[in-house]
Ligand code: SF4
Ligand code: SF4
């Protein structure tokens with residue numbers, strides 16, 4: 001039976017590993033961090049059904065335990081090359097090598113660094129936070145403004161680092177729209193007296209129940225939507241944030257003071273994705289890895305024995321990547 | 336007094352910190368379906384009045400929602416309450432009730448622009464005034 005190395009122990013990599021191991025394939029799973037599922041670990045609830053992220057993490061961890069998977073944690077794979085008879089050679093940051101017949105790239109994404117949008121004040125004003133930080137606040141029931149008090153108003157800004165020439169990312173990150181709606185609902189659940197505003201260019205409610213969630217946020221939670229992109233944020237003397245935007249449905253400029261400005265940061269190719277896609281010669285756009293065909297060959301790479309799955313290809317949601325990990329496993333089983 | 340022929344222009348910026356939204360709250364209470372509005376403009380596209388005048392119902396209710404009430408009562412009087420807008424709204428907003436209640440709120444609360452009921456009636460002869 002052929003051997004498989006999977007690089008990246010996120011939901012995509014774990015799902016692929018689990019399916020293969022259950023079919024009797026010898027699987028090694030490599031992860032650069034000290035524990036799997038790093039990107040989900042601090043999440044509170046997952047859209048669209050508000051499933052607790054801890055449950056998903058627990059179930060995925062159980063998959064790791066219940067299947068015969070060799071885990072290599074704290075192992076950062078930096079080299080990937082095909083060496084004829086011996087198959088694929090993986091090299092880690094300590095210089096160790098590992099050989100296998102097949103490799104699955106599941107190296108995922110990294111969140112956009114909000115410091116790069118300096119005009120939005122991240123890292124300058126304490127009232128400006130990222131969607132990841134907001135997710136943590138929700139998870140630990142600690143939604144507070146820069147003074148440590150309960151916020152009276154929270155403003156979300158969509159498309160930070162996505163759909164933006166200035167960030168060099170023309171693409172849409174797919175999950176941030178619905179994440180903002182989800183987080184706004186969570187805020188209203190925890191702090192019913194707070195106002196929640198979402199500033200958007202388009203609201204992309206592509207998935208099942210997303211549009212319904214958007215409607216529910218209006219109907220049951222009074223979340224307010226403003227079509228317009230915030231151009232700048234500045235600090236106020238009392239530790240709050242003042243934003244400027246155009247209310248494009250009114251055709252008028254607007255200003256608003258808020259306790260918290262939440263930047264919905266997009267997804268970029270992770271360092272591992274960039275480095276390994278380059279090493280294996282499967283670079284796509286924006287540093288992501290490229291599959292051979294988006295319809296019928298989305299896990300194939302054109303290189304014998306090299307497969308791709310999950311957010312190393314493009315922005316994806318958690319349910320997307322789990323299914324894609326599964327699909328990659330079956331692509332390998334088919335040979 | 337000498338006139339110099341210039342004046343200070345009024346600020347056009349919407350200030351969300353100083354919005355007086357009691358009327359908005361009242362409207363949402365009377366017409367809860369308005370909470371579903373997504374600003375798509377279907378109502379304006381369907382409106383027979385919009386094709387020939389500057390009457391734009393989507394703009395009017397957006398302005399009301401932003402507490403920009405000035406001049407709205409005047410504009411709302413151009414509506415014939417035909418209800419075509421109601422037929423197309425993708426979110427099921429009861430636009431007709433929305434219009435009637437915007438008028439009512441503006442008339443009741445703001446006495447300066449209050450219009451006698453009979454005038455409203457005469458403008459909508461034969462129509463349902465509720
Ligand atoms: S999902 Fe929404 S917020 Fe995210 S990049 Fe796309 S349009 Fe912008
Ligand atoms: S058609 Fe309905 S949803 Fe669209 S702008 Fe008019 S009231 Fe709002």
Ligand code: SF4
Nearest residue numbers: 382414415417418420
């Ligand atoms: S009810 Fe008024 S706003 Fe609606 S279509 Fe008729 S005239 Fe236009």
